[in-house]
Amino acid sequence: MQHSNIFDYKNYRYFKLAVIVILIALLAFLLFEPAVGHYGGSWLGYGLGTLSAAMVFWMAWYGIRKRRYRSRGNTQGWLSAHIYLGTAMTVIATLHSGFHFGLNIHSLTYGLLLIVVTSGFFGNYAYMIYPRLMTENMGEDSLDGLLLRIAETDKLARQIALMMPDDINNIVTRACRETSIGVSLLEQLRGFQPDCPSATVVRQLTVLGGELSLEQRKLYRDLYSIMVRRESLVKRARQDLMFRARMGFWLYFHVPFTVALLTAMVAHVIAIFFYW
């Protein structure tokens, strides 16, 4: 009972469908060369154009469908179709254009389509690789749990550092204060902080252990292991945020450009009928 993912859903049903659609479109394109040449206004062009437009609307409908929890069927099937038919549709739209590009609303529409599709491909890639990495990074922990534990180690470390010489106290306090975890989107996507104070403090601590009293030495060892643990917690939290950001940020292109695409496409159709 191995379950399927979005690619091999129902034994590659939509992959097969997409291949068939592409083949038919290509065949039609190669066999019937209209008298006016290949371009959107030929009867073949109209046909392919209408089909692409319908499919674009259907693709966008996925955003609604996946939130209509009371509908029947599987969202997974919809996404599988979304991916494969979306790709097929891009080929059809390209054929529809007859490779005529220029500085006009028509090519703009096509450009927007490419952005949506490209971001979709990135999304696919992200969905394929990040979930596994996230699980490997987090295990059963949650991000909130990690942040809580970091806050706890902070408290503990500061308390111990108070009993240490000033130089040690300073770097520990600085590390606790200046470590930032995914503050900006850029930082989230990058997944690390340049010159991360949490890493620096661990390095510095190794050299600062020199002139300690016997009593302080024991605390020092504790502090060191706390800061090491803290560093790895911080790293894991950043990684998690990074994966989340990378798995989500492409949607900031995919969705707004979908809206732009729909608008441009409507304009493109109106332009054809009224101003040709």
Added chain:
Amino acid sequence: MVTTLAPNIVQKTSSKTGIVTPKHFKLIIIGAGPSGLSAAVHATEQNVSYLLLEAEEAPANTIRNYQRGKLVMAEPRGLPLRSPLPFTAALRETVLDTWEKTIAEYRVNVRYGAKVVGLRRNTKSLEVELADGSLLSADHVVLAVGVQGNLRKLDIPGGDLPQIQYQLDDPQAYQEETIVVIGGGDSGVENALALTGRNQVIILNRAEDFSNCKDSNLSQLTDAHMKGVLDWLLETKPQSIEQNSTGEFPITVFASTPNGVERIPCHRVIARLGALPSRAQLESFGIGFSAPDLEALPQLSAHYESSVPSLYIIGALAGYPLIKQGINQGYEVIEYILGNPVEPADNALLREKFANFCSDRGVEDVLEKIRKSVPLLAMLNTLQLRELVLESNILLAKAGDVIFKRNDYSTTFYLIIEGELDVLIDDDGAPDATLKAGEFFGELALVSGRRRAGTVRASAPCVLIETPRRVMQKLIDSVQSMRRILNEVAIKTIVHLCIGLSLSEEDLNDVANNATLKSYAAGEELFHEGDEADGLYLIQSGSVTVSRLIGGREVVLLYVAAGHYVGEMSLVSGEPRYATVRAAIATDAVLIEAGRMRDIIARNPEIRGELDARYLQHLQDQENRQQLETAFDSKASIATQSTPSNLISFLIQQGVGEATDVLLIDESLCVRCNHCEQACADTHGGATRLDRDAGPIFANIRVPTSCRHCEHPHCMKDCPPDAIHRAPHGEVYIDDSCIGCGNCQVNCPYDVIQMAVIHDQPEPSLWQMLLGIKPKSLAVVDGPKVAVKCDMCKDIVDGPVCVRACPVGAALRVKPEELLSYAGGTSGEATLLGSDGN
């Protein structure tokens, strides 16, 4: 309120002289809960001289202990109330107020702070002893002390260590200790507070806050926490307790917290987990019980009289878990004591039940007819029979009607009053057995909780009584003879199913009579690899794993569920046991001795053939699995130990062994979009029933916090209005008669039940969705909190929305039978029942 000083004074003077002459009453009522109060109020009406004794300083302690602002519900809805003590569904505060007013108005003769500790029968009267040593006597005593008396024990490994206690008598006795208090109710919190200052105290609370506590406790608790003298862990449950051989702390508590398992080394554990009925004390009063089990109820006559003459028992203690029932019994018991015949209040309900069956006769008459037509029912007393019929359905079936189908999940039990039915076990359409009036059926599913093993179809017009499993279980627990008979029949049925379809009636009876029923705790071995074969084991309830030692490691090869058998391999081959068989959860198995089995095999070539085929199939399966294991093993150095065998062991640990359907999340696909939870909430009154984020992970498979639909749902055990049911396809669901008592939440070992307010979510329109507006909820009334859990979307076409809403196919539902193939990639288990899936 009437002053009750007089008896005390009498007491004092007499004890000075050394002779105790207890103050005498016609009637003493013990316990001022709803039942006792109702009896007292009615006794006042009837001018009976009586005294009501209450251990606490105020009436109705159980109700007083409900959460503040709880809506007290008046179930069962159809039952009329016939006592002068008023009661309708209302807020806890209102109910208590009304009762206080009634107590004042009727000048109820109650004595508070009077805990009864002893009760004896002497020649003329009953003698009642109070905690302060004083004695009272009465002609009649009504015992209505409810079931909140006996403390619940920790049911986890190490729960019986000497450092664990269930009471705190003297907080001053402990100094400088680390003490773990388990339980976030008032008693736990009060104990914890009393220990702070001199000790390090940690409270483990399974809820997410302390909202069940009294205001005063809550504020003291938050104070203490702020000052740092006390610590708590929320949503935390103890898992096991281990003894430490070295170090400062004698024991370590392992607790599962939202952030994983926490180890807490400590000196002492104080567990305050609520209460169980106080059987020992009642037995010391001389009250007889119907069976040795702790759950058994006291023996009662139709007039609530116990085995001690003139001692009556009513209310929750008598086994009637709802307030309304108790109040009615308070009224009835006074009438009985006065010698007045009263028609029990539930007669109206019974009459309704009998509406289309013998409606021309009186209720008592019909009950008698029922008792006479089914011999099994002759073992019940009148009260038990009434209870059974009240909780059951009377079914009228035409010839050809199907009562249940093979592979259905229903667990009700049927008694045949009139008519005849066919049983169809295999697919050939020909009846494999017939059932006649006076017989019963459905006992196997009752025992195993698994799917129905056959189809039952009426062959003539029938009248049947369909009884829920819970009610039967209660009766079996208290009526020994009934349990014996049902056990015998269940053994015969399982033998018949597993090996006997082609056996002669004679052989079948012979085997069944000589088979032994054995019980195993989770983890216990049925037999061990290399043992001499002692026979064939038919799994009656529970499930087992089959494992072998491979490369020094115990590798699980198979998972076998109830309704199947294990142990045929050595029987066929004559060699020692090929593998170890271990109970995955508490399991009952029927053992047929090797000698007898060989004898049968020799005489029945058909059975021999079937066992042989099984044997070969098993060998093949195991060989495949072994290959797989070793293939995994050679790669094991790289990854975690994620062999299929380890995955099965992990899933069984997560309760999948007793599950019938479990939600898993493949974390290597899950994109953390949370659509599964949103879909669930959207279609289930705004409260999601799964927690995707919580739950253990193994080899990328997470078992999220979501109902497993256990074959014997623990949650059903203790539900006062019996609101939890099992649908034919196995879904365990809670209906709208839930009174929000929280028992199921406590009883579910997997923590999947929450208390929530449900309000239907309107479906957002297209525009609202496009613009991201939340649809306006229908005027949000603050309804009562009720128990909610996954119902497997049984009322939604196409099934579970969590699975269907997942865009990437990471959420999946698995039945344990499919587990193995899911984890490993082979098929099959020992069965002659044919495929379990449908």
